[in-house]
Amino acid sequence: MSTHSSSADEAHAEIEAPVTRVLVVDDHEVLASSLARVLDEEPDLASVGVAGTLERARAMIVTTAPDVVLLDHRLPDGDGVAAISELRALRPSIKVVVLTASAADHVLVAAIEAGASGFVSKTRSLGELTSAVRAAASGEAVISPELLARLLPRLSPSGRPRHQELTEREREVLGLVAEGLSNAAIAERLVVSVHTVRNHVANLSAKLGAHSKLEALSIAVREGLLPGR
């Protein structure tokens, strides 16, 4: 095994940019460091380092000037995808490739809307990942066909702008549901009536396709909709 791939990956050698500088952002040191080493082995790629938190990523983007940021979706101090536009604002030339374990549809959509140049599931091969990095570096926005197939039906069906997104308040309620709170307890926290909470729960449940708070939580967990895990 361990197919040593100095194989002719893709013949279209980049000439304009000598080396693509990559920053790996993932709280899993084991993954991030391994990946950084693998990238360093590629002649046209180089890691500028590893960041385990968004805060560290922000700092390293300004100090190490990467071309591409390989960004995990779930980080200790926040949602990676949600931070994409902020990171891009720090250094507009960076391309962001989201590297995620879950690959739930809504994350994919959010990443693309935030300006990600690529999206790779951690279950895919290293070759696919390096391809995505190279594509991103050369200005292309590539999504794997597999993911694209999932994405299209979300965007195309008539001109409907997708009502499925939860509102701010609904996400807030969902967060409290995730804490196992009763409607009454949620109402108390938010300083509103139980009726209002019931409405929010009913609405967000409908959007998630759930018929109870329990099912809503189950789905939210499965799809990785919760920020703090």
Next chain:
Amino acid sequence: MSTHSSSADEAHAEIEAPVTRVLVVDDHEVLASSLARVLDEEPDLASVGVAGTLERARAMIVTTAPDVVLLDHRLPDGDGVAAISELRALRPSIKVVVLTASAADHVLVAAIEAGASGFVSKTRSLGELTSAVRAAASGEAVISPELLARLLPRLSPSGRPRHQELTEREREVLGLVAEGLSNAAIAERLVVSVHTVRNHVANLSAKLGAHSKLEALSIAVREGLLPGR
């Protein structure tokens, strides 16, 4: 960055075993392959391949005869930790090092009880991981001090065998609760009455310190008590 570590890691060079053969079992191709390459770079370690499922791991253990299995806890076709004893039965000489993202206490305990030789969180450094692999290969069962500190209070407090453990049936019910099912639906799945389900739910909730299925799920999620996520 990318501190090239051909540094004198540990001076106690293994002489008896020339090279430790490692099998990486993780459904995240990106991690597994990167890790395999990193291990191949170490002079005393070599990857014999990568397995993305338990089924594949079983096959590769018999065909590639690894010395150490680096095992992820959460795999597509089952719980890695739960499969430890089974894998060890296939080839009794193998040492298992569990590599996990969550590192919830009960997983740690289960891994050790199943005969794991090491336990490393994915958030730790590569150095810690390779150390654990080398330690496992040489017959030592090493747990990082950080994890050990968490483990001790679980085993020592008087001789109390801890009644908090869920029974098999309760775990089963909890799994169905995690799918968002109603008591009636759970009863149907298990072919028992709703009363029985209510009892199980009440009992497991009490053990978890919850007062509702929702809260039980919330706690189970927070503590990483669920096998498939």
Next chain:
DNA sequence: ACCCGTCTAGTACGTTGGTACTAGACGAGG
């Protein structure tokens, strides 16, 4: 000016769930 989405609050009714018990069957272990 108007519409739309969101947040808020309410009424009403039926369903589900939680709590507190009792109790029989069964298997493992002292």
Next chain:
DNA sequence: CCTCGTCTAGTACCAACGTACTAGACGGGT
């Protein structure tokens, strides 16, 4: 043999939840 834990089933009662509506306030956008 008897005990203990577990799984099973039941009764009974009240609280919580889900559903289906209506409706006012408010802000952003056309």
